[in-house]
Amino acid sequence: MVLRADNVVKTFALRGKQKGTVTAVDGVSIEVRSGETLGIVGESGCGKSTFGQCLTRLIDLTSGTVEFEGEDISSLSRRRLRPVRRRLQMVFQDPYSSLNPRMRVADIVAEPLRIHRTTDRRAIPDRVADLLERVGFDPSMAGRYPHEFSGGQRQRIGIARALALNPSVLVADEPVSALDVSVQAQVLNLLADLQDEFGLTYVFIAHDLGVVEHVSDRVAVMYLGDLVELADAEELYASPAHHYTEALLSAIPQIDRDGAPRRERIVLSGDVPSPANRPSGCPFHPRCPAATEICRKERPTLRTLGSRQVACHHPLPVPTTRVVTPTGQSQSVR
Amino acid sequence: MERPAGPWRVALTQIAHNPVAVVSGVLLVAIIALCLAAPLYAQYIAHTNPFESNLNGYTMVAGERVAVLQQSTTGLKLGVEPIGPTWNLSGYFLGADGQGRDVFARLLYGGRTTLLIGFTSAILCCAAGALVGIVAGYFGGPIDWVLSRLMDIVWAFPVYLLAISLSVVLLTDGLRIGPIVIGPGNLMLPIGIIALIYVPYVARPLRGQVLSLKNREFVKASIGLGAGDWRILRREILRNVLPTVIVFIPLMAALNMLTESALSFLSIGVQPPTASWGTIINDGLDLLYTRPAVALAPGILLVLTAVALNLFGDAVRDALDPKAKLRGAA
Amino acid sequence: MPSSTRGCAVPDITESGIAGPDTTADAVASSPLLAVRDLRVAFRTRAGVVNAVNGLSFSVAPGEVLGIVGESGSGKSVSMYSMMGLLDNPNATITGSARFDGAELIGMPTKRLNRIRGNRISMIFQDPMTALTPVYTVGWQIVEQIMNHEKVTKAEAWSRAVHLLDEVGIPDAERRARSYPHEFSGGMRQRVMIAMSLACHPSLLIADEPTTALDVTTQRQILELIGDLQAKYGSSVILITHDMGVISEAADRVIVMYAGRAVEMGDESTVVRRPRHPYTWGLLGAIPKPGQRKQRLPTIPGLPPGPRDQPTGCPFQKRCRFAMEQCSTLPPLIATGEEQNHLDACWLPDEVREELREEVA
């Protein structure tokens, strides 16, 4: 267990004329095991990115704690965070806005090395060339500016930057969402290779359930700032316990390959409510086909159901046989 | 290996391919060159010192020796008239002013001052505006509040009022900041005043830009890498607002030149004997009805320069930061 | 889409046949609603000419759903815009022909085009957040469209607008018609767009990535909605997407585009199940498959050709594992296999294709 979030809450004050706050993440607890890939899925605005930024301390938490390699980093100052940053890196969603358009690629990749002075000044160009090669570039590209690269290439530059300091954990916020399938596959393969090579731990945030299924060992499903289900990927995709997870899975458009079974479709009514005015009780109840009175009133807590955890008053039945994943035993999570 | 084109080079190529930019640029360069050549003209062609009163001087017009200032000989013989344009480059091309000085030579010298003030104050103003905008936008909180209110104050202070108030004080006794004494005739005063009054024009949009930059992922990434504020400001923020700052410069230079001339028109800008187009216009207004050329010529040059600067500035904007929202002249 | 729709649409297509650039077009039994022939769009830019669409030909039969799939920049949107006269870029050159119900759309004067646009052909766009004028209520905007094409009173148009909004599933339509676009969520706005596009009962609806910007659950809602309405009004639909899954679920027929060209065209089931073009293989292969966790994904090496470096010959040759000498000449889009309406543009011999495809997957 390298990274552990305990009851993380993040609220934003609304700016301008409107008053009030948005609770983007509402008490999420999660443990990330060393060497695994933890997928986080959920619809737009459910707080995935915010949570990812809480994990990497890009933003301050409203409450709760984040522990990294046993150290509580949730209230460290920016200066004290610097050593942590070397081990805990982030890859961003938008390949267009995550690279400074006014810096050359070499500088972008060298930036972490310069900040942390881990590498001798003269050795930096070599290290940069190394990194670029590792993510599939000819080092001669180092003098170019980001605008000369395609989205996939940029994403790889972002990965090279994140890798520069040899981190142990990489939080990837929708690293492939902006990419075309052919390029997406390249990036996913690269991430897999790097994990194999360096034993990286990934927190992989995405809204494409297919991609998440493909890369993750365990998957967390978020809805309106809440963690609603957390399970081994295979188990979750095979038999979701939360109604929201079920609907989400059924909504994936599927290619009718020969012999592939189709999921039963569940068309949810209505939109995801705004986190600024969360429904009372279970946040999913207004759209839930199985909602009852209690769902309106009482907010379900995350409880363990077999090898998984789910926050639902009326969870779907799941097979009792536990699937043991290679990466570890089930752990109890508060 | 071919050197890849950076964003600056791309912009430069774009400007070079914009005919309006090229024409206005050439015009600007021509005007600047002409003004820089002022001493050459005064010394070697017109043989005149345009800063010395020449009340009893004579000059040759069409082979005849005539007084530069002529006592009126008609009617009640009231008034003294300077000679009008000779249209002869070797002296008094545009005639003389009330002090008997060569207007054309003064025009060239005046251009130097006006351009100097325009550009220096534009650069100063942009630098100060950038500093304020960046600091306010980046640090936010109380720093932002204080800086924003300061900008509000300068903004709500009507431009000319502020300039006039400052000028009245500063031009009387100059400025003393500790050991530094800036005399009342020093050009730094109008430069500083003009730069100051337009700081909010630059600071406000830049602050907005920094606010949105702050949310861009590459800034987040930099924080994530452990970069300190100073590094982020320098490498991430400044580099990205720099194009906008640069876009401001020619446009502010045009605006500032016009402001300088307006202040000089109110005789609180450039102080004599230094000439600027504004002061020459001001001098010329006393001769407007008899020798309109004295006031018209600097005005026309001023307009030409401002037009060229504005056109060029537009081209720079199109090349560097097409979304920059700039207000025209005040 | 409900299977009933699919059921009645499929027979039509088998009859209608497909026209490639080389097949004499009008071997089509029932005349197509839209017939596009050799459409080309080029942009003159400072960096040179960009050929965004390179001889695209296809047709749409009445009542069918044609899916166009391709990676970003493959010319999907530009081809549609050029047909609809929506390319106001003065540097764009459009050639070729696009006959809609017998009328030539390319080069049609705007006045005449305006009688077709929004009336007989309507269009919805990718980003519902920006596609509506922010300063008018949605009802007003629908009324505007109706009154632009039909002589009705304002009150009539208004009640129709409310009805339409109701039909696309906007609750409390009467009140919501008076709301401004920013007061709707993305999915709701896309519903409004659909309501607007259906206002004049168009015979063709062009949906340019209508769900890309939406969440999965919302995407599902919108796709269902388009399906239902298409069934109800019997319009033809061109559905543009880059999501094979969407195509697979919603389209009757599919065009796979690459670098401004159609590289494969045919019935949805055949194209998805038995793709013939190596690009399509790569495209399908790159999508993570359920149950194949953590396996390396087959990828297409390299990148799509940039808009400026258009290769002569087959545009895919540089990325194609099976490229051969012949690929330096442009392959025609023809039926090479046994199915007559399954066309592709590749020089690979029919015999080896099956084998190679297995190899890739």
Added chain:
Amino acid sequence: MMYVAKRLGSAVLVMFAISVVVFLIFFATPGVDPAARIAGRGASPEVLSQVRHEFGFDQPLPVRYVLMMSHLFITQDLTSYVNIGDRVVPQIMQAAPVTLSLVLGAAIIWIAFGLGGGILATRFRGTVVDPIIMIVGITAISLPAYWVGEVVNLVTQDRLHDTVFSWVPPLGYVPFTQDPGQWALHLLFPWLTLALLYGGIYARVLRAELVNALSEDYVRTCRAKGLSERRILWRHALRGSLSPVVSLFGLDFGSLVGGAALLTEVVFGLPGIGKLTWDSLQNLDLPVIMACVLYAAFFVVAANAVVDLLYAVIDPRVRRA
């Protein structure tokens, strides 16, 4: 409510700060001892100290500041230091209509020209009309107003006064209530001069906005709906582009009404706020300067607030739910 209070608070703060700045600037200026000027030339020291005492100039600065403010705002009987006994508030009241007349008329003209130019340039984008309009606009922006004013005066009052412009009345102002025709005639050239600059600015701003708007997605939707270009331009693009123009207009109008048309007023001899301000600055007449500056600042601040409100009217996105 909170919001309104906050705005009001910051407005008061800004005005307070400005008044303090003016006050300090004034007393930092050498040669302005108001007592000496009130006493008259050659006044003996006794007389001088008498005057100083009588006018309270011997009090500490903060007290004098408070006194001045209370005279200005509470008893409203603050009087000029130069024209003793001349109350400041009525002076402002007298000057305001002149400035308002000038600015209103000019605004109508510049709005007409600005909007017309902007729309025309957009409409004929790609033809020579567009660059011509824009160059005219840029030239208008680059013209120093006072210089134009002087040249206009030279031409209309002197050079061509006996021929073409014999109908042009002398400089100065005639109240509307006295003779509407003369009012307009006297203001005609000031209007045009002032409108020139702003017309240029507005044409440019509007064109930029319109061109921007025309590349928006919603315009594509409009085209797809089959709307005519004219309708798209007028009903859709223009409507959205108007808000920046309106906000600009609000701010400009505010500052002009506050006296920013100083140069025009001085050149054309219009006894408006700008002229009053200029005269008072020339005379270093602190009470009048103070009143003028606060008056101007008030309009700038007020214009800011009004613009915010207008924004909400024009742009429903800003409206509160």
Added chain:
Amino acid sequence: SSTTTDAADASDGAHQGGTLHLAAQSAGGTLDPQVNYTLQYWQLYQGAYDGLLTYARVGGTKSEDIVPDLATAMPTISPDGKTYTFELRKDIKFSNGKTLTTDDVVASFRRLFKVSSPNAGSWYNVIVGADACLKTPATCTLNGGIVADSSAGTITFHLTQSDPEFEAQLAMPFASVLPADTAPKDAGTTPIPTTGPYYFASYSPNKALVMKRNRYFHSWSKEAAPVGYPDEIDETFGLTAEAEVTAVENGQSDWMYDTPPSDRLSEISTKYASQVHVTPLTAMWYLALNTNIAPFNNESARQAINWAVDRAAIVKLYGGSSLAAPACTILPPDFPGHKDFCDYTKGGGSTWSAPDLTKAKQLVQQSGTAGQSVGVVVQNDSVNKGIGLYLVSLLNQLGYKATIKPLSNNIQYNYIQNTKNHVQLSLTQWYQDYPAASDFLQVLLSCSSFHPNSDSSINIAGYCNRDLDAKMTAADAKGLTDQTAANAQWGDIDQQYMALSPLVPLFNPKLIDFTSSRVKNYQFSDQYYMLVDQLWLK
């Protein structure tokens, strides 16, 4: 060409009527005659306020004569010159209908102190009790200083010492007699009732001043209180001088207060020659050299300037020889005490002919001040600035490092007076208050006019010469008995001051009055300039 017509008979109604429109760039400040110290309003007060004495309201040289006004005759003066007795005219009414009494006279003189009249401390402090009044004006009584006998209708002034200029000072507008109940504070814009032919009907400094006929007025003296011709006189404010010229040309205004701008001079002097009246003034433009700081604490340096300044060039800048005459003396020509001499002209002589630069340079060298910097402080209007620029050129030529500092017209005068501002050389003007040599020499150069660190220190040169001070006091005393001898003394004093060179007289200006074509009967008084109310409109 100044048209001097004989004063028309007041009873001649043929020329009465009409409204006279005057124009001025700006208003002249308070309307209170006991406070206002501007020629602009003094000129208008002539048709409105009266004192016990006045300068004859006629054109020509007789205008320098003091004549009885509200007094029936000139005062009887005691032999020691310390007591002046006046007899007040009867049946004079204020414009508010009240009859003038001796109480009004006494109250007016008390009020003079209560409102801190500018010269209360320098002119009227000779009255017994004035010192107390200056200290605590609120309780001013002038007990023993001014005694009224209401039954006899006499007023007696008791002075602390004899004063040859007391009569002149009584003839000034400060000594106007106002109703006794006039509030003892600066009246500002509120008009005070008058005794003369007109009263002030309204005054708004940003708009206009309006004078209307005083229906209680009847002329008691053709010289002191002639009947005015126009029914109404208004002066509008706000036009620029340029616009004023245009307005007069077009007949929209009848007269402009300000000097026509130089670029309009040729136009008016040719096209409108008959409407232009040029008259020499008893006034002087001069440079004040600060004798207390370098370089002009050095006498040679000061003399160098006097030698070097090209008066002809400066006259050109003022508008040419028709508008000004070079000056060599402090007292203007035709002024009491004026002596014809010119000690600083090339080749000598009693009139100025040319500067002597060689001599000047030599003196500068001799003084050892060469290379020092000199600031020239001038007003920032075009004429003053022009002269300033010329001076800078000249000073540079002499070996100084000169800079010009143009200041707003309203600051400059106070600025150059204050020693705190360390002004070295300034350009300024002095226009006579009344025709007496002391009004120039004593005011501008006596030790008592010098107040360090004050904005009000009219001895701008800061020059204090006890010796000459004593001579001036003596000349003053002489004036009581023998004006001619006194004048001769004054002329010598003038020359002695010039030798010491604290001031550099530049020129004596002339005044241009530009009137509209309908205006007739232009008369010029040396004291108060054009007689406004004597103009005919018909």
